[in-house]
Amino acid sequence: xxxxxxxxxxxxxxxxxxxxxxxxxxxxxxxxxxxxxxxxxxxxxxxxxxxxxxxxxxxxxxxxxxxxxxxxxxxxxxxxxxxxxxxxxxxxxxxxxxxxxxxxxxxxxxxxxxxxxxxxxxxxxxxxxxxxxxxxxxxxxxxxxxxxxxxxxxxxxxxxxxxxxxxxxxxxxxxxxxxxxxxxxxxxxxxxxxxx
Numbered sequence: 001x002x003x004x005x006x007x008x009x010x011x012x013x014x015x016x017x018x019x020x021x022x023x024x025x026x027x028x029x030x031x032x033x034x035x036x037x038x039x040x041x042x043x044x045x046x047x048x049x050x051x052x053x054x055x056x057x058x059x060x061x062x063x064x065x066x067x068x069x070x071x072x073x074x075x076x077x078x079x080x081x082x083x084x085x086x087x088x089x090x091x092x093x094x095x096x097x098x099x100x101x102x103x104x105x106x107x108x109x110x111x112x113x114x115x116x117x118x119x120x121x122x123x124x125x126x127x128x129x130x131x132x133x134x135x136x137x138x139x140x141x142x143x144x145x146x147x148x149x150x151x152x153x154x155x156x157x158x159x160x161x162x163x164x165x166x167x168x169x170x171x172x173x174x175x176x177x178x179x180x181x182x183x184x185x186x187x188x189x190x191x192x193x194x195x196x
Contacts, residue, residue, distance in 0.1 A: 002046050006170070006186035015043035018105075022180075029183045030068070031174070037110035040172045040181070042079070045188045048167040056193040057164060059134040066182040067091070067126045073175035075113055078134050078143075079104050080166045085141050085158040088115055088175070089128060097145060099156035104171070111173035119154040135193065136164050 006015070008029045018039040022032035031040050045059065059078055070091070077086020081104065088098040102113040134143045142157040162168070170186055 002050065002188075002190040004043075004045055004188045006043055006188065008183065008185075011041060011043060011183070011186070015041045017041045019174075027184070028066075031181050031183070033069075033178045033180060034174060035110065036174075036177045037112065038174050039105050039109075039111055040174060040183075042104075042169050042171045043186070045078070045168045045170055046190045048165070051165050051167065054164055054192060056135075056137045058191050058193050059136065059168060060189040061132045061134070061170060062130070062185075062187040063132075064127070064129045064184040064186075066184065067128065068180035068182055069178060071176055072179050072181065074128075074179070074181055075100060075102070075111060075171075075173040075175065076132070077102070077171050077173075078132070078162065079169040079171050080163045083160045083162060084111075084171050085134070085143070085160055085162060086171075087132065087143075087145055087154075087156075088113060090118075097154055099143070099158060101158055101160040102173070104169075105173075111171075113173070116156065116158075119156060134162075136162050137193075138164055 019034050021029045023030040072091045074089050077084035084102050088100045096118050099116040100113040102111045130147045132145045141162045144155045
């Protein structure tokens with residue numbers, strides 16, 4: 001099993017930061033208003049050479065961030081070298097979580113997500129904590145997402161299939177220009193399917 005604790009200090013040293021933070025310290029990274037559909041950061045979870053020969057893996061991604069702005073619709077996903085799959089956390093009237101896919105943007109590019117149907121629950125607090133567990137095989141990518149706020153479980157199978165034998169990354173993207181986020185923690189575990 002591969003385990004990565006992506007604390008703010010770790011992200012500052014190891015992530016590919018795609019938008020300059022407004023402020024950062026050992027406990028958080030604050031992203032202020034910025035580019036519409038702009039990627040915030042991309043961080044490696046496992047290198048390609050460590051996945052050589054694997055045909056099926058599970059990735060557990062835990063994250064914790066705070067809503068700073070009222071408008072707050074964050075994309076969080078798992079990516080191979082071309083595609084991201086993940087979830088879109090919506091603050092507006094219908095709220096809840098949408099599974100989404102998007103192409104990995106270049107440094108100057110933007111995320112252009114395709115949303116699937118709404119699933120899950122609406123967050124009620126300013127702090128979002130959730131766990132996504134992805135199952136990757138050569139023919140499908142699916143995920144279950146659970147929240148610390150509720151016992152609800154949302155499940156989705158994505159139309160895009162992540163490549164199992166490439167490196168995997170975590171990526172976050174904002175939705176609108178005025179959104180602000182305080183990133184507290186990301187934690188990733190990668191294991192061969194069927195192992196603990």
